[in-house]
Amino acid sequence: MDRSKQAVAQRLAEAHYAVEPGIELIIQLLASPEREVDPKEPIKLLEVNPNTTASGIHPLFFGPHAASGIFYPSVIVEVTPDEYEQILRDPGLLPNEWRLGHDFARPAPAAQG
Amino acid sequence: MISYDEWRIAYAKQAVADLRAREKLLEHPDLPDCQQLHFLQMACEKMCKAYLSGQGVDAETLSSSHAYISSQLPIIARQQFAQESRKVQGDRSWIIPAIRALARRIELLAPAVNDAGRHPANCEYPWVGPDGAMRVPAEHNFGLDLLHEKAGRHLLKVLYTATEELGSLKG
Numbered sequence: 377m378d379r380s381k382q383a384v385a386q387r388l389a390e391a392h393y394a395v396e397p398g399i400e401l402i403i404q405l406l407a408s409p410e411r412e413v414d415p416k417e418p419i420k421l422l423e424v425n426p427n428t429t430a431s432g433i434h435p436l437f438f439g440p441h442a443a444s445g446i447f448y449p450s451v452i453v454e455v456t457p458d459e460y461e462q463i464l465r466d467p468g469l470l471p472n473e474w475r476l477g478h479d480f481a482r483p484a485p486a487a488q489g
Numbered sequence: 490m491i492s493y494d495e496w497r498i499a500y501a502k503q504a505v506a507d508l509r510a511r512e513k514l515l516e517h518p519d520l521p522d523c524q525q526l527h528f529l530q531m532a533c534e535k536m537c538k539a540y541l542s543g544q545g546v547d548a549e550t551l552s553s554s555h556a557y558i559s560s561q562l563p564i565i566a567r568q569q570f571a572q573e574s575r576k577v578q579g580d581r582s583w584i585i586p587a588i589r590a591l592a593r594r595i596e597l598l599a600p601a602v603n604d605a606g607r608h609p610a611n612c613e614y615p616w617v618g619p620d621g622a623m624r625v626p627a628e629h630n631f632g633l634d635l636l637h638e639k640a641g642r643h644l645l646k647v648l649y650t651a652t653e654e655l656g657s658l659k660g
Contacts (some may be wrong), residue, residue: 383616388571391570391571391572391660392567392568392571392644394571395567395570395571395581395582395584395585396563396567396582396586397582398585398586423564423584427586427589428563428589429559429560429561431556431557431560432542434542434560434561434644435541435543435544435545435546435566436496436514436540436561436564436567436568437540437541437542437543437544438540438654441572443572444507444571444572444573446572447541450568452564452567452568463535471546472544472545480505480622
């Protein structure tokens with residue numbers, strides 16, 4: 377199993393797509409490069425979900441879970457599509473000087489579950 | 490300076506205390522439902538605040554809001570299910586929307602969350618019903634039984650699993 381932070385982020389995103397198919401898009405959030413090389417720096421996912429409420433940007437902080445291949449702490453931020461549009465227009469809305477990284481593609485149906 | 494982990498552990502401890510109080514109340518079916526539901530609502534709220542405690546979050550702001558359950562509890566559930574997903578067979582895609590709906594009903598049990606006045610029923614204080622009559626939480630049927638709700642047992646499992654996960658921070 378690939379234990380790199382990027383591979384773990386991909387696995388976590390795929391698992392979230394599988395658990396809640398309503399998620400439209402998952403984007404990685406990044407801290408500064410100096411912070412990202414620190415294994416204690418969480419994996420950060422911004423999840424765009426039309427089924428959630430527009431309640432603002434509230435990061436949820438989770439610990440690692442090695443038994444399931446999640447070797448790093450993680451942060452999940454769930455927003456509505458409208459809130460995501462606001463973030464695209466003003467990335468400064470993200471806390472902690474995080475910035476938008478790349479998207480995680482939804483896995484093909486056969487790969488889900 | 491109090492660390493984020495100290496806040497997380499503190500909120501988690503209080504959530505566990507609320508869950509234990511609810512369990513005790515459930516042993517006494519003669520007590521009105523509003524009492525155990527009040528502790529359920531408080532446990533959910535504090536569990537969400539435990540996970541919200543982290544970098545860049547003002548703990549004082551957290552403590553003053555009651556409206557986190559419906560938006561945050563489904564994310565906690567999703568993370569837990571994602572961790573288990575390799576072991577689980579079958580379609581679980583219905584669970585998160587069902588937990589979200591149930592979490593909203595639990596959130597509305599707090600008197601401070603009333604859906605802009607449309608939902609005055611709550612577990613703590615009397616309110617005036619749409620017919621102008623007084624309503625008392627202790628006499629009200631909230632119609633919320635986790636044992637028989639579609640996602641009720643899943644939501645409870647999420648809560649108890651979360652207490653274990655956050656409890657491990659202490660060691």
